[in-house]
Amino acid sequence: MWLATQENPDLVALQLAANELIESRPTAINLRWAVDEILKKLTDLPDTERPARALAFVEEVCETDVESCRCIGLAGLEIIKALPAFKKNERPINVLTHCNAGWLACVDWGSALSPIYSAHAEGIDIHVWVDETRPRNQGASLTSFELDQQGVPFHLVSDNAGGHLMQEGKVDLCLVGADRVTRNGDVANKIGTYLKALAAHDNEVPFYVAFPGTTIDWSTESWRSIPIEERSEDEVTLVRGRLEDGTITSVSIGPNNTPAANPAFDVTPSRLITGLITERGVVNPNEYSIKNLYPEYSNFIQ
């Protein structure tokens, strides 16, 4: 939006840029929140002052994001310390995560990975099962990279493996991020999250979702009205990776012209979620608790 103000600070042009940005991610809600906020702040300003105000706001969001994620890490750390495995002194503590919600997705700390980094920084022996997260492999490429850089022990696993690992007692905690949370605690997140929540529920493994308050969609009551982005077939039929010589390329994993479907998110109903980890602390996934945590937003609810 700051770039858009530099190109053309006229309100009509900015509204078009805003729409384009929002439509690029129909399921995620933080982006819509940030774009709406910036438009509100720019509307009453003269054109010439808009670029500077936009930049100041963007920097402010960035700072707030860092602080939010740090707080999420501290709140999540308390959950790790309260795990039966931690109390029984069983080590390492095994955490399963899906997709990437670390410092490559958020700023500095990340959401779902922030408690892991906090625990690691405190010297807690922690090990992460990284879901590869097909079709885009954000787990394999981003989360693996982050954990490796931070020196946190991990193993990459196919998305199919999580249920078996939980059956075998090899997961103490599931920790994922969110793209949108309804005010009653249902969570839209990367496709496949719901399957892990089912397995966690079936095996009595705590399942926590970490996100900053800007991820809450106060206007949507039922998860059934969250739009689920349908992405390109190519993301399923072609897998991107590195050849032995380092070249990045894509290989086709099915016969030519294999038709594919590619829903990018799914919704985990609140009944499968143990708790929500926010920058204001941990909360139960229901409307009453969420509203109490964010009283300033209750007027958004119709």
Place this chain on the structure above:
Amino acid sequence: MWLATQENPDLVALQLAANELIESRPTAINLRWAVDEILKKLTDLPDTERPARALAFVEEVCETDVESCRCIGLAGLEIIKALPAFKKNERPINVLTHCNAGWLACVDWGSALSPIYSAHAEGIDIHVWVDETRPRNQGASLTSFELDQQGVPFHLVSDNAGGHLMQEGKVDLCLVGADRVTRNGDVANKIGTYLKALAAHDNEVPFYVAFPGTTIDWSTESWRSIPIEERSEDEVTLVRGRLEDGTITSVSIGPNNTPAANPAFDVTPSRLITGLITERGVVNPNEYSIKNLYPEYSNFIQ
């Protein structure tokens, strides 16, 4: 085993070959059954007669397999015709399948795909959601290929997508194969099957497992004692596929030296299974019903 009899028909050599074959697939049980049967048949014969007897037995197994799979298809067809969607005349009938249990895995018809082929042959409008089945992608490469050859409409999906498709009411039936079935109806099958069974259960989608009776392990009561094969890390970190020029190669999907874990199967407890489709008909997943269907095996039970 026939090849082994040609190399050295001595019983000690045959036993070694048998062990090697059985150990190559610790989770699947059909192979162990066939190898045990052939050894029994050859033991009392003179060395010179063993190769011919082995070949005759192998041919007999092959014929029986074709007939078993045809019968599984007919039994499964009745399940398709009894689906609410079929009765309400909703078309196509949407079936989700995992891994490959078609004519590339079994002979001529396959197990899980046999009911689909029977329905298609009867002119029923059927559509298949094909789980790609990471890490080996048997769905993407084998099942897609088979369905395409047979002219059955399908879409390839990431393994993560199945839960969402069921939540959206886009799956009328889940149909999978089995590598080993305990006598009380628990099913070991390709990793990820359990996650789909959980989603089917949560969304009241019927979940059926198709297999010939030779897949039943009469000696194992609890699924916890089924050995789960742990395969190479490379299968997770490297994805095999076709470059644009047709060359088959592998690409690495994570950073260099990414550690991976690769359990190849998981177990779906019988409580999540609607029914078992065998060559003798459909049966409830419990010891009483399974024993009644195969009374000749009840003496195998300790």
